[in-house]
Amino acid sequence: MNNTINLNQFQVFHWNKNFEIGIKEIDEQHKQLINLLNKLANTLTYENDAMVTNIFKELADYATYHFETEEKIWSKYLHNDKWYIKHQSTHKSFLPKVLKLQAKSNQQNYNQIIEETIMFLIRWLAIHIIDEDKKMFYIIKYIKKNKTIKEAKKLTKNKMNDSIKMLTDTILNMHESISSRTITLMKEHNARIKAEEELKKANEELLKLSITDQLTQLYNRRHFENVFKSELSRAKRTKIYLTIISFDIDYFKRHNDYYGHVKGDDTLRKVGESLKSICKRSHDFPFRIGGEEFAILTSVDNEELGLKLAQSIQKSIDDLNIENIKSDVSKNLTVSMGILSKIPTQEDTIENLMKIVDKKLYKAKQSGRNKIVK
Structure with missing residues (x-):
């Protein structure tokens, strides 16, 4: 009997090409953060406190590692710039929020806390990647083209006007994926209802047979x-x-x-x-x-x-x-x-x-x- 727990069975956050900012190392780390988010969501299927604690820790540790990697890249070009400082501040606000939610899970129903955490992470990651990380990427891209920081910021602002459209496209793509999964779940749900109805009917028939005289169809x-x-x-x-x-x-x-x-x-x-x-x-x-x-x-x-x-x-x-x-x-x-x-x-x-x-x-x-x- 296989007792292996599959924590990647369902995806609440689907990776989309619009999440790619153009730096392979960062993109791979973003994918891993999303993978950990999905693993956390799948713990809702299992009532296991130790499992939840381990994934919370894994998520927090990996986020710390990811932020350090990002900041090394950003600081090389934007050290002490207010955009970089604001980005750092966003990173610093992330871990306390996750750790606070983890602490709450030890005091309340952890399923409820996990759901709250997942909603927070989905919003945070989507906006952070598509808006802030892309913004930092474009600034560095323009600086590498010998633009001043001021020029790079102006060009980035113009470029980021497209981020709303990109965010919309991403949400629509995610919605399409979620809708597809929802339809599958609906089919499974309907199939289960049908199976339950057939089982109920079969049980009723068995009961009827057990109390019925087969020749006259009267009670026996x-x-x-x-x-x-x-x-x-x-x-x-x-x-x-x-x-x-x-x-x-x-x-x-x-x-x-x-x-x-x-x-x-x-x-x-x-x-x-x-x-x-x-x-x-x-x-x-x-x-x-x-x-x-x-x-x-x-x-x-x-x-x-x-x-x-x-x-x-x-x-x-x-x-x-x-x-x-x-x-x-x-x-x-x-x-x-x-x-x-x-x-x-x-x-x-x-x-x-x-x-x-x-x-x-x-x-x-x-x-x-x-x-x-x-």
Whole structure:
């Protein structure tokens, strides 16, 4: 596993040819300052105080070295000149500001301080290089052409009128580069959102599969126990009627044996569709418990509404007109039901309520089938 930290992954300050002043040594040092600035920006990705401290020190040390190099060049031609003295003053103001920001990073959230430092460095370097360093370069260039300092300054002022245009061009070029990177990040962001949405959808599908009977598309027995626990708790808390309906398809084994398993599966699917068409409320939960066994959990305002729901289900299955000539009670498919509607007490459990419903279903079968026992 590669744990190497890449501190050059992103660039907040892009080198541009307009930053070149024409002295190779100085240009290379400016590039290194910008490289250190970008390294500092990349520490925002990592919460590592030691890393930040090291890069702050590296930046300060290199800036000191760079300023000394510049001043040796400038002083050779402009020693004691007020432009040179002002340039020196700018250099001297830089390090205290950086060191002050570094000190603040030990007291506050260093990410915030790094961002503040980066903004300061971007402004300082861009203006310092394009304006002050270029100005010094042009003065020396004209002095080398045998101009007096006064003449060199005048020519430099005229030349520096173009610096605004140069600065604008530089900003536009940097903006283009940053915009390109922003677009890339936006694409990555959108791709991540899409991947997260697909993952969420896949997880939802997996959840649906885990709680769904694949043949009938009703909830399965596993989910029955979870919903029962939740709905029983809710009914106790809100004092509402909890209705439990349990039913079997009458003589389904005979139906399956006579018509075949394909027809039998089709019958179960149609029963499932019929249940879903009736159980549409948010608290209606239809289940296939297994084989020809089905159940419904729902909340109602009174016991009579629970019975009406059971009657509606029985009628909808009868209306399917599914032939079952091997049945002893009807030429078409019928069901036997047990139903319990009550406001549960704190003593009620899933087990004791299901025992009551199962007894009612058993009684419906024993009394001739195609009946509802409440």
